[in-house]
Amino acid sequence: MTATVESAATHEDHVRQVALASEYEVAAGFRGEPAAFDAQGHAVGRQVFPAEILRQVRAPLVDILVAEGVVRVDDHDRLRWTGAHPDVDRTPLWEALVDTYESLVVATGLGAAAIEATWGRPAVLWEGTLNLYVLAPGGPLRVHRDGWHKMGTAAPEEHFKAWVPLTRLGPGDGGLAVAAGSHRIPDGPGEVAIKHPLHLEQLTSTGSLPSPAVLEPLWRANTFEVGDALAFCPTIVHSTAANTGPWLRMAFAFAGQDARVPLAVKAGLNLDPSRALTDVEHLTLAILAVQPSTPWQARGAFYPRGFLGRLGVDESDDRVARAFETLQARRLIEPADPQPDAAQNTGIHQYFRSTVAGTSLAVDWLSSPGTSTVTQPLFAGRLVLAGWLGLDTAPLLSENPPLPARSLPRP
Numbered sequence: 001m002t003a004t005v006e007s008a009a010t011h012e013d014h015v016r017q018v019a020l021a022s023e024y025e026v027a028a029g030f031r032g033e034p035a036a037f038d039a040q041g042h043a044v045g046r047q048v049f050p051a052e053i054l055r056q057v058r059a060p061l062v063d064i065l066v067a068e069g070v071v072r073v074d075d076h077d078r079l080r081w082t083g084a085h086p087d088v089d090r091t092p093l094w095e096a097l098v099d100t101y102e103s104l105v106v107a108t109g110l111g112a113a114a115i116e117a118t119w120g121r122p123a124v125l126w127e128g129t130l131n132l133y134v135l136a137p138g139g140p141l142r143v144h145r146d147g148w149h150k151m152g153t154a155a156p157e158e159h160f161k162a163w164v165p166l167t168r169l170g171p172g173d174g175g176l177a178v179a180a181g182s183h184r185i186p187d188g189p190g191e192v193a194i195k196h197p198l199h200l201e202q203l204t205s206t207g208s209l210p211s212p213a214v215l216e217p218l219w220r221a222n223t224f225e226v227g228d229a230l231a232f233c234p235t236i237v238h239s240t241a242a243n244t245g246p247w248l249r250m251a252f253a254f255a256g257q258d259a260r261v262p263l264a265v266k267a268g269l270n271l272d273p274s275r276a277l278t279d280v281e282h283l284t285l286a287i288l289a290v291q292p293s294t295p296w297q298a299r300g301a302f303y304p305r306g307f308l309g310r311l312g313v314d315e316s317d318d319r320v321a322r323a324f325e326t327l328q329a330r331r332l333i334e335p336a337d338p339q340p341d342a343a344q345n346t347g348i349h350q351y352f353r354s355t356v357a358g359t360s361l362a363v364d365w366l367s368s369p370g371t372s373t374v375t376q377p378l379f380a381g382r383l384v385l386a387g388w389l390g391l392d393t394a395p396l397l398s399e400n401p402p403l404p405a406r407s408l409p410r411p
Ligand SMILES: O=C(O)CCC(=O)C(=O)O
Pocket: 131, 133, 135, 146, 161, 162, 163, 176, 238, 239, 240, 241, 251, 253
């Protein structure tokens, strides 16, 4: 009898009943424990963001909601829901969030710093992973795991999801519930038996979660102030907690990885100033140290007939153009239009040159000995650029692998 009742209970039933618990919290000014995070699969960081910055991130979203007449701002850090039904049009909110998130959370390095404090590991954010979650009273719960598509080759524990509430959340206000430790529990059997896993996370992304009975004792929720964050392992089972109060709950989330693990191309090139430059950014910087160039011209260098493309260095147009944005944000390059007022010198046809700091960084990078991650095409490209900049290439040649069999570009 008990077994029948137990098996009939759904994930959502358990999440609706979840009690508040704070097994792993990191207080403001302290640093998280990677081992505790690995065991629990999550950690709550208290006041790891400056609350005022998050209020600025929130402000344009609140303006939209007030103009739509669905919330009233009558309580500190909470929005009274006055809408007719729990559906909220997220599109304009999302568009407003992207800008403030990029400029106030990513480009300031505050997002990486908040996760580093909570997680206890150096963090680097993945581009294009921003999500906005808006939950009106009575809104739906969704029990799920995130998956492998926002992870590189390292173990799931070396990646994080960050969930950042934009409103104060008391008990019953719809925080985020996690099934502590579930990041290590495989899914139930999928629709078709797996003969050979096609992906490292195949056993935790079948779409068939561990049973409600297995997860039931693991569910935890929490209360949050603006400035707090929840970091969790992407494979942990989690869910919106039930919003039974009178307030609209808003949160955003982003994903990333341990900064010491090599960054996959899929991670993108975010504007976080603490992120180490990638090869495409170093190469682009070195090109601009050689001569002023436009994004269009630099892209040409990476094309199959470009000097880097012919050596086997393969990069997409998007990443080369994006490298200009990172380098300019870090003041390593600056506009250098030969005819500043010429209408054609805009967008991908705008000229840039390296600044003094940029040239010095390019020279350091070109002159530094290679590591095991320097491929032969990259090494050959660095040699060409070092030669063009008149650098002594002898130390590079004595410390690095031999040149690839392909010939160097004609002068
Ligand atoms: O905030 C929510 O309701 C869901 C959050 C979530 O699923 C996530 O951050 O991955």
